[in-house]
Every structure is written in C-alpha cells, then in structure tokens.
Amino acid sequence: MTTATLFVRAVPPQVVRELLVRDDAGRPAASFVDGEGGAPLRCCLRRSRPGERIALVSYAPLRRWAAETGVDPGAYDEQGPVFVHAEGCEGPERDALPFTSAHRVLRRYSADGRILGGRLVGPPEDFASALREAFADPAVALVHVRAVEYGCFLYEVGRG
Numbered sequence: 001m002t003t004a005t006l007f008v009r010a011v012p013p014q015v016v017r018e019l020l021v022r023d024d025a026g027r028p029a030a031s032f033v034d035g036e037g038g039a040p041l042r043c044c045l046r047r048s049r050p051g052e053r054i055a056l057v058s059y060a061p062l063r064r065w066a067a068e069t070g071v072d073p074g075a076y077d078e079q080g081p082v083f084v085h086a087e088g089c090e091g092p093e094r095d096a097l098p099f100t101s102a103h104r105v106l107r108r109y110s111a112d113g114r115i116l117g118g119r120l121v122g123p124p125e126d127f128a129s130a131l132r133e134a135f136a137d138p139a140v141a142l143v144h145v146r147a148v149e150y151g152c153f154l155y156e157v158g159r160g
Contacts, residue, residue, distance in 0.1 A: 006135060009158065011043050011059065020084070023057035024060040027058065031087075032086075035050060037052070044092050054085055056081050057081070061153050061156060071111065076113055080152050081150075097127050099145070103148045104121050105151075106134060108137070109140070119133075141158065
C-alpha cells in the first residue's frame, strides 16, 4: 500500500503467522469469534466484520523494524496489543490511509530507532499534510500511526 512516495505497511503476513504461534510477549495467541465487529485489524488495515475469527496479540513494531534494519531501538522498544485475523489474511484491500476517522498520533523515528517527536492529527484531510511534514525532515525514517485513546500501534509509514 502506498501514498505518493510513502508506503503504508500493515503487519506483514509472515509476522502475523509468527504472532499467532507466539506473540512478542512470548504468549500463544488465543483466537475468538468477533460477534460485534469493529476491531481495528492490523493485518489488513480495516475493521473486523461480525463473525470473523480474530486474535489479540502483543506486537513490538519498532523491535521488528529495528531487527530488519540492523539497529538497536534501546529504551524505545515497546510492545502492545493488536488485533489480527486468526485464520489467514490477504492483506490490505485498498490503497488509502486507513483508520483516519478519529484523532491519531503520528510518532516519528530516526534511522537508529530513536523517537524524534510526534504530532496529534485530526480529521482525515490532515493526515497527508502531517505525513508530508514528518518526512520533510530527512532524519525521519519511519512514522508510527497510533490510536489516541489507548496509544495502540495501528500501522507504519515509511519512505517509498
């Protein structure tokens, strides 16, 4: 999924498979049928539908990114809860910025895994300009989009 010269990345399918065996906190996943729907799925970047089997797992996005890029996130390494499909997922269905209908925090990271700042973003029309602003700084390598109400990781945005 891309936005101009940026990419939007969901939790990759291989990582979802790993998290379903043992999450980043070392626990096995416990799946359940979502009776109501509406959970923000990080594997396909959409809300769950009633009746889908999902799992809530602990995920360490910066730790995994740092491992891919060969850096040490140090004290910025953290893990938190994310919803994923429990029985396979095709990934994102569309090429758009997901989960923009509520306030979000855009947290900026440098290439060495350190936090460079953050910004509270409001309506959907503010997301693109906030991301352009973040990546106008050449020191910004990655942006995490997070929920305000719980601080949960939603997805990452990087340079395309």
